[in-house]
Amino acid sequence: MTFFERTMLIGAAIFALGTGTSHVQAADSYPDRPIKIVVPYSPGGFTDILARQMSKQLSDKFSQPVVVENKPGAGTIIGAEAVARAKPDGYTLLMAVTTTLSSNPHLFSKLPYKISDFKPVALTGLTxxxxxxxxxxxxxxxxxxxxxxxxxxxxxxxxxxxxxxxxxxxxxxxxxxxxxxxxxxxxxxxxxxxxxxxxxxxxxxxxxxxxxxxxxxxxxxxxxxxTSEKRSEAAPSIPTFREEGTPEMLAYSWYGLLAPAGTSDAITEKLNKAVNEALASPEIQEKFRTEGAESHPMSAKAFGELIEEHSRTWGKVIKDLNIQLD
Missing domain, CATH: 3.40.190.10 (Periplasmic binding protein-like II)
Incomplete structure (x- = not known):
């Protein structure tokens, strides 16, 4: 091995060691500045309400401002694209919905983002x-x-x-x-x-x-x-479609936080833990129960699997109904 080759190998090893150390240090100090949650809808809807509930909980847990920024339009594509292009440092997150990753990839042959542009962080609700x-x-x-x-x-x-x-x-x-x-x-x-x-x-x-x-x-x-399997505790007088003779009408929407791909595991795990602790709190549990939403704290990996499961479900619906938007 030549001196030049040895020098390159030593340099690469030092760079890798330094990068790993910086990732650990970044996770240890995270967050040390405000976090932004992008909501791909206008203010006032459930996605926005949920994001604002989470922002308050996370602000309290991290002692840092967590702000919500609404970027509506194009079936969540505008907001999703903005986060996909953001720096993967944990300071820009997306309050994603079923549309973003479980249906849009089946509806559009060309999207300005890919599923692989995101990293699942935490499921925040089902409704x-x-x-x-x-x-x-x-x-x-x-x-x-x-x-x-x-x-x-x-x-x-x-x-x-x-x-x-x-x-x-x-x-x-x-x-x-x-x-x-x-x-x-x-x-x-x-x-x-x-x-x-x-x-x-x-x-x-x-x-x-x-x-x-x-x-x-x-x-x-x-x-x-x-569209639920059984009547909602929040409104038990409302019948299900199944009861009304239309069993095909069984559908839920998921809501969850995503980070740009490349965000470190240490940061997403820290976020996942904070979100799950918030969801398990009596205040959030009671609010979800009275409003008809469901909270299911789970790991980031399990959330990713849920996204894939819903993608298969909605993909079949889209294919069966022959819906294509481009």
């Missing part, structure tokens, strides 16, 4: 969808709604969070399962969709029960059915 209607809609259950939709095809309209969003796919599931023709009206976020639904500008919306429940309780909206 079924509740189909809510403006009180003026002359249907009070699934059977009446389908009969109405078939009697006047295209007259009923449903808000969604844009092409390829979970709400769009669940609406497509309903149309595919029942043959009902319901007009899809895309919005940039749940908050403006709910506002227009309450105002009567659209007729229906597949929403997270968390954000719809106050409107249901106040009589501003009426529930039709929920």
């Amino acid at each position: 079924p969808f509740v189909l809510v209607a403006n009180p003026s809609v002359p249907a009070n259950n699934v059977r009446e709604l389908i009969e109405l939709a078939k009697k006047e095809p295209g007259k009923l309209s449903a808000a969604t969070l844009g092409n390829g969003s979970s709400t769009h796919l669940v609406l497509s599931m309903l149309r595919g399962a029942t043959g009902a023709e319901i007009l899809d009206v895309p919005y940039k976020g749940a908050s403006p969709a709910l506002s227009d639904l309450v105002a009567g500008h659209v007729d229906l919306f597949f929403d997270a029960i968390t954000t719809s429940l106050p409107h249901i309780q106040a009589g501003r909206l009426k529930p039709i059915a929920i």
Whole structure:
């Protein structure tokens, strides 16, 4: 071996040792400045609410500001792309949803990000969808709604969070399962969709029960059915689609934190532990129970497996319904 070759090997070893040490030091001191959570929707929806709950919990645990930045649009693609390109240091995170990694890769042949651009951090929640209607809609259950939709095809309209969003796919599931023709009206976020639904500008919306429940309780909206296996503890009077004779309508949306690929295991494990501790707290457990969401603390690895499982489920739905957005 020449002197030059020996020098290169020694230099590479020193660099690797130094890099490993710096990663450990970075994890030990993490976080030493504010963390940003990017939400790929407008303020007001469940994803935004959940991110803000997590930001408060993490701020308390880390004694550092954790701020939420909303980047809505293009079915979470805009927000996801921003995080995919961020520095993998644990200071920019994405509050991802089912759409981001479990359905978009099946809907678009070209995305500005890849699944491998992200590293799972922690599952923050699961929620079924509740189909809510403006009180003026002359249907009070699934059977009446389908009969109405078939009697006047295209007259009923449903808000969604844009092409390829979970709400769009669940609406497509309903149309595919029942043959009902319901007009899809895309919005940039749940908050403006709910506002227009309450105002009567659209007729229906597949929403997270968390954000719809106050409107249901106040009589501003009426529930039709929920996509869970069993009735929600938060709203036990709402029947499931299965009870209503449409068992195909079983669907959940996941919410979770992702980091850019390349973020160190030590940092993601630190974040995972902090999130799971927050989810296990009596305050979060009670809030989730009363609002119809479910919390399931798990490892980052298990969260990654859940993303893949949902990807297979939604991929089959998308393929069966022949949905392609580019």
